[in-house]
Amino acid sequence: MSRSAAATGDGCPCGSGRDYAQCCGPLHAGVPAASAEALMRSRYSAYALRLLPYLRESWDPSTRPALSEADLDPATRWLGLRIVAHEVDPADPDTAFVEFIARWRVAGGRAQRLHERSRFRRTGDHWRYVDGRIRASKP
Ligand SMILES: [Zn+2]
Numbered sequence: 001m002s003r004s005a006a007a008t009g010d011g012c013p014c015g016s017g018r019d020y021a022q023c024c025g026p027l028h029a030g031v032p033a034a035s036a037e038a039l040m041r042s043r044y045s046a047y048a049l050r051l052l053p054y055l056r057e058s059w060d061p062s063t064r065p066a067l068s069e070a071d072l073d074p075a076t077r078w079l080g081l082r083i084v085a086h087e088v089d090p091a092d093p094d095t096a097f098v099e100f101i102a103r104w105r106v107a108g109g110r111a112q113r114l115h116e117r118s119r120f121r122r123t124g125d126h127w128r129y130v131d132g133r134i135r136a137s138k139p
Contacts, residue, residue, distance in 0.1 A: 013048035014041035015081050028054050032127070036096035036120035037086040039127040044102055048078040060121055060128040075107040084115075094122040099135065 012023035019025075024045035033039035039058060046054040050072040056064060082101045089095040099117040106112075118132035 012041075013045040013078060016041060020045070032125035035086065036088070036098050036122075036127045037083055039120060039129070040083065040086075040098040040100060040118060041081065043129060044078070044081045044100075047072070047076075050074065058126075058128055060123075060130045063129075063131050073106060077105050077107070079103040079105055079111060085117075096120045096122075096127070 010020075012018055012020045012025070014024055016023050024042040027033050027038065027042040028046060028049075028051055033042060043055065043058055045051075046058070052067060052069060052072060055072075056067055059065075059067075080103045084099040084101060086098050087096065089097070097117055097119055099115075101113055101115045103111055103113045115135040116132040117135055119130040120127045121130050122128075
């Protein structure tokens with residue numbers, strides 16, 4: 001890992017305020033996420049760092065798309081992540097929902113944002129992204 005936060009000593013790309021090595025770094029190295037929220041953060045960081053294998057691995061096999069390098073445009077700059085809500089399904093502790101707003105900009109373009117409520121499922125020790133619903137939100 002030589003890119004971005006890991007190399008510069010800046011905070012973690014997910015915006016937690018912690019160092020990458022104390023935040024999403026261990027998850028990218030294979031440590032199970034303690035919660036769906038932590039997994040969500042690590043997936044945002046993985047987009048920012050363009051960690052294709054991690055994005056695949058953290059996606060539930062039932063919904064995982066055929067991700068390729070082409071899905072990770074190097075011209076994309078990730079601007080920030082805000083976690084709006086995190087809830088574990090009261091009827092099923094292996095299902096959780098994370099609502100978030102992610103912002104990014106493709107070089108030369110306008111800033112874009114995604115407001116989504118994502119569903120996560122835990123299998124064994126590992127939380128994985130299943131799917132999400134786009135939420136309408138003000139620009
Ligand atoms: Zn992080």
